[in-house]
Amino acid sequence: MKKFLSQLFLFCLPLVAVWVLVLxxxxxxxxxxxxxxxxxEGAGQWLYSRMYLQDRPADIVFVGASRTMRAxxxxxxxxxxDSSGADLKILxxxxxxxxxxxxxxxxxxxLSTQTGMKTLVFEVNEREGSGNHPIYWTLAGTKDLLYPExxxxxxxFSNIYSGTLLRFDYLRGEWLSTQQPTRTSxxxxxCLHTDFIADQKxxxxxxxxxxxxxHWSPPGAWEEFQLGYNKAWIERLSNNCKAxxxxxxxxxxxxxxxSDCPPRELGFYQQFGNVLIPPTDILExxxxxxxxxxxxxxxxxxxxxxxFDELQ
Amino acid sequence: xxxxxxxxxVFLVLxxxxxxxxxxxxxxxxxxxLLVAGCWFYGVWDVRFxxxxxxxxxxxxxxxxxxxxxxxxxxxxxWMLLSLLINIGVLVYFKYLNFFAExxxxxxxxxxxxxxxxxxxxxxxxxxxxxxxLKFGYILDVWRxxxxxxxxxxxxxxxxxxxxxxxxxxxERAGNMLPQLREKRxxxxxxTSIALRIILWGYFKKVVIADRLxxxxxxxxxxxxxxxxxxxxxxxLLFHIQLYADFSGYSxxxxxxxxxxxxxxxxxxxxxxxxxxxxxxxxxxxxSVSTWFNQYVFSPLTIETRNWGSFGLYFSIVITFTTIGLxxxxxxxxxxxxxxxxxxxxxxxxxxxxxxxxxxxxxVIVNLLIMYCLIWFKSDSIERAWRIxxxxxxxxxxxxxxxxxxxxxxxxxxxxxxxxxALMVFLVGDAYSHKIIPSxxxxxxxxxxxxxxxxxxxIAFLGVSMNAPAFVYFQF
Numbered sequence: 001m002k003k004f005l006s007q008l009f010l011f012c013l014p015l016v017a018v019w020v021l022v023l024x025x026x027x028x029x030x031x032x033x034x035x036x037x038x039x040x041e042g043a044g045q046w047l048y049s050r051m052y053l054q055d056r057p058a059d060i061v062f063v064g065a066s067r068t069m070r071a072x073x074x075x076x077x078x079x080x081x082d083s084s085g086a087d088l089k090i091l092x093x094x095x096x097x098x099x100x101x102x103x104x105x106x107x108x109x110x111l112s113t114q115t116g117m118k119t120l121v122f123e124v125n126e127r128e129g130s131g132n133h134p135i136y137w138t139l140a141g142t143k144d145l146l147y148p149e150x151x152x153x154x155x156x157f158s159n160i161y162s163g164t165l166l167r168f169d170y171l172r173g174e175w176l177s178t179q180q181p182t183r184t185s186x187x188x189x190x191c192l193h194t195d196f197i198a199d200q201k202x203x204x205x206x207x208x209x210x211x212x213x214x215h216w217s218p219p220g221a222w223e224e225f226q227l228g229y230n231k232a233w234i235e236r237l238s239n240n241c242k243a244x245x246x247x248x249x250x251x252x253x254x255x256x257x258x259s260d261c262p263p264r265e266l267g268f269y270q271q272f273g274n275v276l277i278p279p280t281d282i283l284e285x286x287x288x289x290x291x292x293x294x295x296x297x298x299x300x301x302x303x304x305x306x307x308f309d310e311l312q
Numbered sequence: 313x314x315x316x317x318x319x320x321x322v323f324l325v326l327x328x329x330x331x332x333x334x335x336x337x338x339x340x341x342x343x344x345x346l347l348v349a350g351c352w353f354y355g356v357w358d359v360r361f362x363x364x365x366x367x368x369x370x371x372x373x374x375x376x377x378x379x380x381x382x383x384x385x386x387x388x389x390x391w392m393l394l395s396l397l398i399n400i401g402v403l404v405y406f407k408y409l410n411f412f413a414e415x416x417x418x419x420x421x422x423x424x425x426x427x428x429x430x431x432x433x434x435x436x437x438x439x440x441x442x443x444x445x446l447k448f449g450y451i452l453d454v455w456r457x458x459x460x461x462x463x464x465x466x467x468x469x470x471x472x473x474x475x476x477x478x479x480x481x482x483x484e485r486a487g488n489m490l491p492q493l494r495e496k497r498x499x500x501x502x503x504t505s506i507a508l509r510i511i512l513w514g515y516f517k518k519v520v521i522a523d524r525l526x527x528x529x530x531x532x533x534x535x536x537x538x539x540x541x542x543x544x545x546x547x548x549l550l551f552h553i554q555l556y557a558d559f560s561g562y563s564x565x566x567x568x569x570x571x572x573x574x575x576x577x578x579x580x581x582x583x584x585x586x587x588x589x590x591x592x593x594x595x596x597x598x599x600s601v602s603t604w605f606n607q608y609v610f611s612p613l614t615i616e617t618r619n620w621g622s623f624g625l626y627f628s629i630v631i632t633f634t635t636i637g638l639x640x641x642x643x644x645x646x647x648x649x650x651x652x653x654x655x656x657x658x659x660x661x662x663x664x665x666x667x668x669x670x671x672x673x674x675x676v677i678v679n680l681l682i683m684y685c686l687i688w689f690k691s692d693s694i695e696r697a698w699r700i701x702x703x704x705x706x707x708x709x710x711x712x713x714x715x716x717x718x719x720x721x722x723x724x725x726x727x728x729x730x731x732x733x734a735l736m737v738f739l740v741g742d743a744y745s746h747k748i749i750p751s752x753x754x755x756x757x758x759x760x761x762x763x764x765x766x767x768x769x770x771i772a773f774l775g776v777s778m779n780a781p782a783f784v785y786f787q788f
Contacts, residue, residue, distance in 0.1 A: 001335075001499045004501045004504055004505075011761065014765070015768065158318075161318050168772055168773065175726070175773070176724055176726045176727040176730060177723075177725075177727070178727050180723065
């Protein structure tokens with residue numbers, strides 16, 4: 001058996017070397033954003049087009065999860081700014097599901113592409129999560145995958161595995177010329193619209209859940225340790241914003257029923273920028289929600305109007 | 313946990329390490345490791361159905377003992393029938409109940425009546441068709457006195473819960489497995505090397521050939537009404553290759569993995585593309601299941617109908633193949649596929665020997681007939697199958713051409729060329745793999761390793777992908 005194991009070890013050495021080389025391949029942004037074209041109603045592909053292909057740099061950019069995508073009507077906000085005579089371009093660069101790591105990477109791409117940008121508005125919720133975004137590895141560079149803070153992340157190894165597969169796909173595309181060029185989208189705004197009004201039972205359940213106040217229970221030692229992962233991403237984002245002279249603002253977007261208290265990590269966020277907390281009369285109006293997590297058009301109109309006043 | 317997933321690779325490495333660390337212990341300890349691995353492997357999918365498998369397995373274990381204890385033929389028969397009732401009952405409940413109820417309702421509504429049956433959504437336990445036949449085959453062997461009942465529950469449950477074959481076969485026989493499980497396995501360097509070669513070849517077939525072809529075949533069949541007859545005909549040809557690469561790839565991985573643990577299981581395929589008759593094809597395709605049906609369905613039927621002359625033989629063939637069709641899935645298309653296959657074999661049987669063509673022509677004819685039957689196998693409804701064959705025979709050029717489906721997958725000439733090379737490696741390699749794999753040991757190490765690296769390269773650059781599809785036969 002020893003002989004077999006030593007042979008196997010020798011056989012695997014070149015494979016490991018190739019794997020290390022592949023993991024170090026730098027994947028193009030176009031490929032990465034196109035890789036997630038089937039996620040989030042094609043938001044990845046659109047974001048690439050909006051950031052890299054359209055000649056319309058944004059001044060105020062919103063980054064966050066689907067709550068941002070639903071709550072911030074960037075075309076309406078643009079209309080408000082245009083009407084006020086301010087020459088500012090607005091972009092909602094939200095992407096579905098939660099994960100501080102992916103949103104920081106999107107925000108960094110925004111910062112590097114939107115020259116002259118003034119403000120980055122970053123979504124925060126009832127409390128900071130400890131997990132990572134399920135498709136973080138699609139945008140993560142090699143260093144990001146191996147990032148020391150990532151050891152706290154429970155998906156560390158699966159992210160490396162998925163990141164390697166992505167790089168195989170990328171190399172295949174490069175060598176076998178299988179990549180299709182991205183078409184420039186004519187769409188400037190990223191808000192998702194719906195007139196649907198939330199189901200009563202869904203809202204009652206959400207309100208009952210929030211009433212238990214579990215969202216604000218202070219983190220235990222283990223959770224505090226895990227929170228180090230997401231907090232490190234926010235610190236990194238803050239440093240990036242400072243380096244580019246961009247103002248970082250946090251926008252509190254809770255689920256329905258959890259609006260009576262500020263975010264649990266309010267003090268932490270305030271170290272890096274202002275935290276905007278929408279008025280409770282908007283958040284508590286059931287007609288403003290399409291489900292307990294997302295605003296509908298009525299809600300996004302109200303939030304956007306309020307945001308315009310706040311950002312002035 | 314499917315074979316082409318990272319989770320399975322981690323699982324396999326772990327179990328393999330533990331298993332051989334126990335190599336100084338007894339066969340019983342080795343079997344316990346395999347048994348725990350089997351429970352884990354199945355339980356991660358759905359632990360409730362692991363309970364079902366263990367419960368029905370325990371019933372068969374008990375029944376086999378009772379058959380052995382009974383001295384008279386009648387009680388033996390009753391015990392066997394009880395096992396039949398349990399095994400087929402569970403299979404029918406989960407797999408066929410809705411199908412039978414819907415078919416009965418359709419029949420009633422044709423007659424202007426209402427059946428009153430209400431169907432309910434049931435989860436089909438993974439591998440149920442395979443493990444049901446494995447367990448019931450054991451009972452039949454005990455009943456026919458071809459197999460002594462296993463007295464050790466550990467050996468018996470290791471036999472039914474052996475993870476390499478529990479989800480998609482091969483449908484192993486107690487006569488092959490139990491004697492191996494009773495003996496302690498010792499590590500063999502050459503056998504392990506052969507096992508790894510078989511696994512590598514299996515992965516190549518699955519992820520490089522089958523999964524790529526599926527990307528062409530699936531859109532063609534899911535939008536079959538838009539495609540031309542020529543596109544559908546080529547689609548069927550590609551599906552013919554895909555199905556074989558997929559299932560034989562799975563079987564190779566299963567066989568190689570079993571061999572890693574020092575256990576030899578049946579080789580489920582023997583170059584079926586090169587069969588010169590349909591009967592030979594069925595002796596070379598899905599061998600474990602065709603042997604099972606031959607032994608437990610066809611042979612008893614021919615004995616029962618021996619006084620009917622040729623008609624008895626034809627009747628037995630058609631019934632056997634229709635049952636094989638039904639075994640594949642609860643859909644009329646599978647039943648028609650089996651029935652057609654049975655009719656064609658009867659036709660072949662009836663053909664005078666002198667009128668049979670040469671072997672090359674025979675191979676082509678056999679493959680064409682198989683491909684025709686696959687229209688029914690691949691279609692999700694009788695209407696769709698009917699429309700596909702109508703388009704193939706009546707509308708050869710109208711509609712989307714196959715080039716469109718091919719260019720959606722093989723978007724560049726380079727990609728198409730590399731895949732073509734891989735396809736040739738598959739077709740030629742498969743024809744000789746039974747000779748090549750064992751004989752590689754005598755080749756210089758540099759040659760062997762280069763071959764392995766070449767296959768790994770093809771797997772990595774043509775096969776590796778985030779959304780690896782499951783094996784086709786998992787649905788059965």
